[in-house]
Amino acid sequence: MQKRPTINDVARLSGVSKRTVSRVINGASNVGKATREKIDQVISDLNFSPDKQARGLAANRSYLLGLIYDNPDAMFIDQVQRGVLKICSAKGYELVVHPCTYRNSDFIDDCSNFVKRSNIDGVIILSPVSESKELASSLREQNIKYVRMASVDLDDHANMVVSDDRAALSDLARYLVSLGHSNMAVISGPKQFCSSIERLEGFCQTLNLLGVEIPEERIIEGENSYESGISCARRLLIQSPRPQVIFANTDEMAAGVLKVAHEMGISVPEQLSIAGFDDNLLASRVIPSLTTIQRPVSDMAQLAAKKIIATIEGAQLDIEDEYLVKPHLIIRESTRRV
């Protein structure tokens, strides 16, 4: 096993100083054309690539990107990771993951330590952790660049990728009304998350516009989990008259509703329409498959990666202005005309 070539080897073989090689590596403009070509040749002959450690030590950069999240949806996480990697590995960055626990009291410290220890150049934060003002300001203090993925623009657009959940739920509302429904109920997400509010409001406000009102007792707060979906559905489905539509804040909860409907002998979608959010793996596998809302997760992740890298490298790109993406409605079997 031979040792990795260094910048010195390149310099020696090219007959120039390593400073010049360094210039070529970093794409500086002030290098003679012939010199540059010679060096590029030697680099590719040697299959040389600069050592990240040394580079980081000298330039105070690690070429490492962090990903912070506390999200139970594994499929979402996986899509984000792959999306981010598609961009960042092409630009010479690696991705370091850091799942955490939002509700823990040492959550901020835990994340701060992570960015400190790992020396990452920047970090992408997924919802719902991304909604934490404290985390964002802690990172700002440490002078760590970040991009937050969320459902509301709670920061400079350069630091945000937002999914327009509100608009998506407006679409869902319109669709359900177009099916002739008016007797609806909602299992919302925890009210402390902006995303829950956005979705709930987007849904209800559009319904109001269309002349449909949801009575207060038909809007209950769930915890986004399957079990929570089950217990909320039980409370909703014993009301009389029984709701004919339930929108659940996550597919997991929608699956819980489906389960309860099945237990109670309520047929879906004949007697009850159900809609979820996420386009989780479940959504297409469950019988009947779920009408739901799909965010362009990979696109969002790629956008976030582009933004964080642009910020780190100090590029002044138009990309800073691009920040809003719109989820779209996926109609499956769980919803039907009355």
Added chain:
Amino acid sequence: MQKRPTINDVARLSGVSKRTVSRVINGASNVGKATREKIDQVISDLNFSPDKQARGLAANRSYLLGLIYDNPDAMFIDQVQRGVLKICSAKGYELVVHPCTYRNSDFIDDCSNFVKRSNIDGVIILSPVSESKELASSLREQNIKYVRMASVDLDDHANMVVSDDRAALSDLARYLVSLGHSNMAVISGPKQFCSSIERLEGFCQTLNLLGVEIPEERIIEGENSYESGISCARRLLIQSPRPQVIFANTDEMAAGVLKVAHEMGISVPEQLSIAGFDDNLLASRVIPSLTTIQRPVSDMAQLAAKKIIATIEGAQLDIEDEYLVKPHLIIRESTRRV
């Protein structure tokens, strides 16, 4: 924003040389007790932690662990990542992820480049990529430590964590026979994966022992996906007499079988018992919920992390001998006595 403290600051404030501080950081034994305590005090006062880059540059170590995989089961990936992190972040390592595409022709190069670029100290490889002899030897050439997670011990035990799928399927076979079944069918995984073979053989051999034979036309090869489960189930469920049990190599495929049974009006589990493998999210959400086999994924991941770190740090631990874990049967609603 103040600058991070360095080893020099610690040395100065403790009134010793940095060589001694270095000894304390790295847990060398030959340091006076009083000196050590003094230094530890200063370190915690300053909230000092050694810079990974500098450390890596000097010692030729990066304190980075890699994770290589090509597995469509996001939940599995997520569990592995969290399991690995539980161990490695406690020991001062970070986790760098690298999803890849096994069937691509440049797969080996892609992974080699990854370990080279990222400077990781070691890598954990998940199945089915872990079954690649070529990847393993390529890593060995590059002198990168690795641990492979698989269903067969295809390497030194120090480099392996194996899940005894064969034994688990033996359990499933016994269980199904105990329910009085004998009329069974199998949708196996792709035959080029060892895991598919292990599961199939574990199942069939135990059945044989118990006097149950599966005719050849009732063992068909799927691709582990939902769609594949659907097409295989169609072929199986038109056979007459119709099989009363189908074991599918993954829960995804089992969900496909469930779907087809539903379409054909075959009630599960009354007329057809179904079993899967993975304990995927689906398994407990689908109606009826799936009898399946669960691997102790987090335990396996933690074991793998312990092993890779032990190898990197040259520790001669007993942990090298521990390598086998056994998945266990989870009985749910999709299987029933005839």
Added chain:
DNA sequence: TTGTACGCGTTATCAA
């Protein structure tokens, strides 16, 4: 038990 001095592979300052 402790300390001195150098090297790791890069970037950056300053001069030529």
Added chain:
DNA sequence: TTGATAACGCGTACAA
């Protein structure tokens, strides 16, 4: 356009 040379923060022969 190029090149000596000093950082960067830490580990480690070697010496005391």
